[in-house]
Amino acid sequence: MPELPEVADAVRRIRPRIRGRRILAVAPLHANTRRALSPAVRRRLAGRVITDVVRRGKYQRLILDDGTELVAHFRLDGDWVVQGRAAPLPPHARLLVRLDRDRSLILTDPRALATITGGLPPAMGPEADDPALSAAALHARLAGSRSPIKLALMDQRRIAGLGNIYAAEALWRARIDPRTPAMRLTRRDATRLLRAIRAALRDGERRAGRYRTGTRTAPFKVYDRAGRACTRCGTAIAALRQGGRTTYWCPGCQAA
Numbered sequence: 617m618p619e620l621p622e623v624a625d626a627v628r629r630i631r632p633r634i635r636g637r638r639i640l641a642v643a644p645l646h647a648n649t650r651r652a653l654s655p656a657v658r659r660r661l662a663g664r665v666i667t668d669v670v671r672r673g674k675y676q677r678l679i680l681d682d683g684t685e686l687v688a689h690f691r692l693d694g695d696w697v698v699q700g701r702a703a704p705l706p707p708h709a710r711l712l713v714r715l716d717r718d719r720s721l722i723l724t725d726p727r728a729l730a731t732i733t734g735g736l737p738p739a740m741g742p743e744a745d746d747p748a749l750s751a752a753a754l755h756a757r758l759a760g761s762r763s764p765i766k767l768a769l770m771d772q773r774r775i776a777g778l779g780n781i782y783a784a785e786a787l788w789r790a791r792i793d794p795r796t797p798a799m800r801l802t803r804r805d806a807t808r809l810l811r812a813i814r815a816a817l818r819d820g821e822r823r824a825g826r827y828r829t830g831t832r833t834a835p836f837k838v839y840d841r842a843g844r845a846c847t848r849c850g851t852a853i854a855a856l857r858q859g860g861r862t863t864y865w866c867p868g869c870q871a872a
Protein backbone atom coordinates (compact mmCIF):
# COMPACT_ATOMS: atom_id res chain seq x y z
CA MET A 617 0.00 0.00 0.00
CA PRO A 618 1.55 3.29 -1.08
CA GLU A 619 2.67 5.57 1.75
CA LEU A 620 4.90 8.64 1.68
CA PRO A 621 7.99 7.04 0.03
CA GLU A 622 5.98 5.22 -2.63
CA VAL A 623 3.85 8.26 -3.45
CA ALA A 624 6.99 10.43 -3.58
CA ASP A 625 8.48 7.91 -6.01
CA ALA A 626 5.36 7.99 -8.19
CA VAL A 627 5.55 11.79 -8.33
CA ARG A 628 9.25 11.63 -9.24
CA ARG A 629 8.48 9.18 -12.05
CA ILE A 630 5.67 11.13 -13.71
CA ARG A 631 6.69 14.74 -13.04
CA PRO A 632 9.35 15.04 -15.79
CA ARG A 633 7.09 13.24 -18.26
CA ILE A 634 3.90 15.30 -17.83
CA ARG A 635 5.04 18.70 -16.56
CA GLY A 636 4.39 21.37 -19.17
CA ARG A 637 2.03 19.09 -21.14
CA ARG A 638 -1.40 20.36 -22.10
CA ILE A 639 -4.45 18.24 -21.28
CA LEU A 640 -6.42 17.52 -24.46
CA ALA A 641 -9.13 15.35 -22.92
CA VAL A 642 -9.96 13.46 -19.72
CA ALA A 643 -11.74 10.16 -20.24
CA PRO A 644 -13.00 8.11 -17.27
CA LEU A 645 -12.82 4.37 -17.90
CA HIS A 646 -14.64 3.25 -14.75
CA ALA A 647 -17.81 4.23 -12.89
CA ASN A 648 -15.76 5.60 -9.95
CA THR A 649 -13.67 8.00 -12.00
CA ARG A 650 -16.76 8.95 -14.04
CA ARG A 651 -18.53 9.87 -10.80
CA ALA A 652 -15.51 11.70 -9.36
CA LEU A 653 -14.94 13.83 -12.46
CA SER A 654 -18.24 15.28 -13.69
CA PRO A 655 -18.64 16.28 -17.34
CA ALA A 656 -18.33 19.93 -16.22
CA VAL A 657 -15.02 19.23 -14.44
CA ARG A 658 -13.75 17.25 -17.43
CA ARG A 659 -14.58 20.16 -19.75
CA ARG A 660 -12.76 22.57 -17.44
CA LEU A 661 -9.67 20.32 -17.39
CA ALA A 662 -9.43 20.13 -21.18
CA GLY A 663 -6.97 22.72 -22.48
CA ARG A 664 -5.20 23.25 -19.15
CA VAL A 665 -1.43 22.86 -18.86
CA ILE A 666 0.04 20.75 -16.05
CA THR A 667 2.54 23.16 -14.48
CA ASP A 668 3.79 20.85 -11.73
CA VAL A 669 3.22 17.61 -9.83
CA VAL A 670 3.74 17.67 -6.06
CA ARG A 671 3.07 15.34 -3.16
CA ARG A 672 1.00 16.31 -0.11
CA GLY A 673 0.80 13.49 2.43
CA LYS A 674 -0.29 10.47 0.41
CA TYR A 675 -1.95 12.66 -2.22
CA GLN A 676 -0.53 13.68 -5.59
CA ARG A 677 -1.43 17.17 -6.77
CA LEU A 678 -1.30 17.88 -10.47
CA ILE A 679 -1.18 21.70 -10.49
CA LEU A 680 -2.83 23.30 -13.52
CA ASP A 681 -2.16 26.65 -15.15
CA ASP A 682 -5.50 28.12 -14.09
CA GLY A 683 -4.69 27.56 -10.42
CA THR A 684 -6.94 24.51 -10.08
CA GLU A 685 -5.70 21.00 -9.38
CA LEU A 686 -6.29 17.38 -10.15
CA VAL A 687 -5.75 15.48 -6.90
CA ALA A 688 -5.07 11.73 -6.89
CA HIS A 689 -4.79 9.18 -4.08
CA PHE A 690 -3.64 5.65 -4.87
CA ARG A 691 -5.36 3.98 -1.86
CA LEU A 692 -4.45 0.27 -2.01
CA ASP A 693 -2.73 -0.25 -5.34
CA GLY A 694 -3.24 2.56 -7.79
CA ASP A 695 -0.42 3.52 -10.13
CA TRP A 696 0.39 5.65 -13.17
CA VAL A 697 1.35 4.64 -16.65
CA VAL A 698 2.69 7.25 -19.07
CA GLN A 699 2.77 6.11 -22.68
CA GLY A 700 2.32 7.12 -26.31
CA ARG A 701 -1.22 7.57 -27.57
CA ALA A 702 -1.07 4.62 -29.96
CA ALA A 703 -0.06 2.13 -27.24
CA PRO A 704 -2.87 -0.20 -26.08
CA LEU A 705 -4.40 0.62 -22.69
CA PRO A 706 -2.67 -1.19 -19.80
CA PRO A 707 -4.72 -3.62 -17.65
CA HIS A 708 -7.03 -2.04 -15.05
CA ALA A 709 -6.93 1.39 -16.69
CA ARG A 710 -9.43 3.59 -14.79
CA LEU A 711 -8.75 7.05 -16.21
CA LEU A 712 -7.13 8.23 -19.42
CA VAL A 713 -5.71 11.75 -19.55
CA ARG A 714 -4.75 12.55 -23.12
CA LEU A 715 -1.90 15.06 -23.29
CA ASP A 716 -0.33 16.95 -26.15
CA ARG A 717 2.79 15.69 -27.95
CA ASP A 718 1.29 12.23 -28.33
CA ARG A 719 1.37 11.34 -24.65
CA SER A 720 -1.18 9.73 -22.31
CA LEU A 721 -1.28 9.60 -18.52
CA ILE A 722 -3.27 6.62 -17.31
CA LEU A 723 -4.41 5.76 -13.80
CA THR A 724 -4.33 1.99 -13.34
CA ASP A 725 -5.87 0.30 -10.33
CA PRO A 726 -6.87 -3.39 -10.07
CA ARG A 727 -9.33 -2.74 -7.22
CA ALA A 728 -10.60 0.62 -8.53
CA LEU A 729 -10.26 2.23 -5.08
CA ALA A 730 -7.89 5.02 -6.10
CA THR A 731 -9.48 8.45 -6.09
CA ILE A 732 -8.99 11.42 -8.36
CA THR A 733 -10.87 14.69 -8.00
CA GLY A 734 -10.84 18.19 -9.39
CA GLY A 735 -10.69 19.67 -5.88
CA LEU A 736 -8.02 20.22 -3.28
CA PRO A 737 -6.50 17.71 -0.84
CA PRO A 738 -7.98 17.82 2.69
CA ALA A 739 -6.27 19.78 5.46
CA MET A 740 -3.33 17.83 6.90
CA GLY A 741 -0.58 18.15 9.46
CA PRO A 742 3.07 18.79 8.57
CA GLU A 743 4.82 16.35 6.25
CA ALA A 744 6.51 13.47 8.08
CA ASP A 745 9.65 14.04 6.01
CA ASP A 746 9.73 17.82 6.39
CA PRO A 747 13.26 18.70 7.57
CA ALA A 748 11.77 21.76 9.30
CA LEU A 749 9.55 19.55 11.53
CA SER A 750 11.02 19.68 15.04
CA ALA A 751 10.74 17.15 17.85
CA ALA A 752 8.99 19.84 19.92
CA ALA A 753 6.38 20.35 17.19
CA LEU A 754 5.85 16.60 16.81
CA HIS A 755 5.53 16.25 20.57
CA ALA A 756 2.94 19.04 20.72
CA ARG A 757 0.92 17.48 17.88
CA LEU A 758 0.85 14.08 19.57
CA ALA A 759 0.22 15.45 23.07
CA GLY A 760 -3.38 16.26 22.19
CA SER A 761 -4.29 12.66 21.35
CA ARG A 762 -5.55 9.95 23.68
CA SER A 763 -5.22 7.42 20.85
CA PRO A 764 -2.54 4.75 20.87
CA ILE A 765 0.59 6.27 19.34
CA LYS A 766 0.40 3.97 16.30
CA LEU A 767 -3.04 5.36 15.37
CA ALA A 768 -2.03 8.96 16.15
CA LEU A 769 0.89 8.60 13.72
CA MET A 770 -1.50 7.37 11.02
CA ASP A 771 -3.87 10.31 11.59
CA GLN A 772 -3.06 12.55 8.61
CA ARG A 773 -4.38 15.62 10.44
CA ARG A 774 -1.57 15.23 13.00
CA ILE A 775 1.24 14.27 10.66
CA ALA A 776 0.98 13.58 6.95
CA GLY A 777 2.35 10.67 4.94
CA LEU A 778 2.60 7.76 7.39
CA GLY A 779 0.36 4.70 7.07
CA ASN A 780 0.24 1.23 8.60
CA ILE A 781 3.71 0.22 7.44
CA TYR A 782 5.88 3.22 8.28
CA ALA A 783 4.11 3.97 11.57
CA ALA A 784 5.00 0.43 12.74
CA GLU A 785 8.54 0.65 11.38
CA ALA A 786 9.16 4.01 13.08
CA LEU A 787 7.82 2.79 16.44
CA TRP A 788 10.09 -0.26 16.32
CA ARG A 789 13.09 1.94 15.59
CA ALA A 790 12.15 4.27 18.46
CA ARG A 791 11.51 1.29 20.82
CA ILE A 792 8.02 2.61 21.59
CA ASP A 793 5.08 0.27 22.33
CA PRO A 794 2.44 0.95 19.65
CA ARG A 795 -0.31 0.84 22.33
CA THR A 796 1.15 3.75 24.34
CA PRO A 797 -1.32 6.65 24.49
CA ALA A 798 0.12 9.40 22.27
CA MET A 799 -0.34 11.99 25.02
CA ARG A 800 1.98 10.01 27.31
CA LEU A 801 4.99 10.40 25.04
CA THR A 802 7.73 12.48 26.60
CA ARG A 803 9.69 15.11 24.77
CA ARG A 804 12.61 12.66 24.75
CA ASP A 805 10.37 9.97 23.18
CA ALA A 806 9.35 12.48 20.49
CA THR A 807 12.99 13.24 19.68
CA ARG A 808 13.70 9.52 19.27
CA LEU A 809 10.48 9.01 17.31
CA LEU A 810 11.23 11.81 14.85
CA ARG A 811 14.67 10.33 14.15
CA ALA A 812 13.03 6.91 13.73
CA ILE A 813 10.39 8.25 11.32
CA ARG A 814 13.11 9.77 9.16
CA ALA A 815 15.16 6.57 9.14
CA ALA A 816 12.12 4.43 8.28
CA LEU A 817 11.20 6.79 5.42
CA ARG A 818 14.78 6.72 4.09
CA ASP A 819 14.57 2.92 3.97
CA GLY A 820 11.20 3.24 2.25
CA GLU A 821 12.69 5.53 -0.36
CA ARG A 822 15.31 2.91 -1.21
CA ARG A 823 12.55 0.30 -1.43
CA ALA A 824 10.28 2.48 -3.59
CA GLY A 825 13.09 3.20 -6.02
CA ARG A 826 14.20 -0.40 -6.38
CA TYR A 827 12.78 -0.87 -9.86
CA ARG A 828 14.67 2.08 -11.24
CA THR A 829 17.97 1.69 -9.45
CA GLY A 830 18.20 -2.09 -9.21
CA THR A 831 19.33 -1.74 -5.59
CA ARG A 832 18.43 -4.42 -3.08
CA THR A 833 15.27 -3.91 -1.12
CA ALA A 834 15.79 -2.74 2.46
CA PRO A 835 13.91 -5.38 4.48
CA PHE A 836 11.18 -4.27 6.90
CA LYS A 837 12.08 -4.40 10.60
CA VAL A 838 8.65 -5.50 11.88
CA TYR A 839 6.02 -5.02 9.18
CA ASP A 840 4.61 -8.38 8.02
CA ARG A 841 7.21 -10.27 10.12
CA ALA A 842 4.92 -11.87 12.75
CA GLY A 843 6.58 -14.90 14.36
CA ARG A 844 10.04 -14.10 13.04
CA ALA A 845 12.92 -13.07 15.29
CA CYS A 846 13.39 -9.37 16.04
CA THR A 847 16.71 -8.32 14.49
CA ARG A 848 17.50 -6.30 17.62
CA CYS A 849 16.56 -8.61 20.53
CA GLY A 850 15.58 -11.98 19.03
CA THR A 851 12.03 -11.97 20.48
CA ALA A 852 9.33 -13.18 18.07
CA ILE A 853 7.61 -10.26 16.32
CA ALA A 854 3.95 -10.08 17.39
CA ALA A 855 0.80 -8.80 15.71
CA LEU A 856 -2.22 -7.05 17.20
CA ARG A 857 -5.30 -5.28 15.84
CA GLN A 858 -5.51 -1.50 16.08
CA GLY A 859 -8.13 0.58 14.31
CA GLY A 860 -9.07 -2.37 12.11
CA ARG A 861 -5.49 -2.83 10.88
CA THR A 862 -2.72 -5.21 11.90
CA THR A 863 0.10 -3.68 13.93
CA TYR A 864 3.41 -5.54 13.95
CA TRP A 865 5.72 -4.93 16.90
CA CYS A 866 8.35 -6.50 19.14
CA PRO A 867 7.14 -7.29 22.68
CA GLY A 868 10.79 -7.70 23.71
CA CYS A 869 12.26 -4.30 22.94
CA GLN A 870 9.29 -1.97 22.41
CA ALA A 871 8.61 -1.38 26.09
CA ALA A 872 5.42 0.30 27.30
Ligand SMILES: [Zn+2]
Pocket residue numbers: 846847848849850851866867868869870
Ligand atom coordinates in the same frame (compact mmCIF):
# COMPACT_ATOMS: atom_id res chain seq x y z
ZN1 LIG B 1 12.98 -6.73 19.73
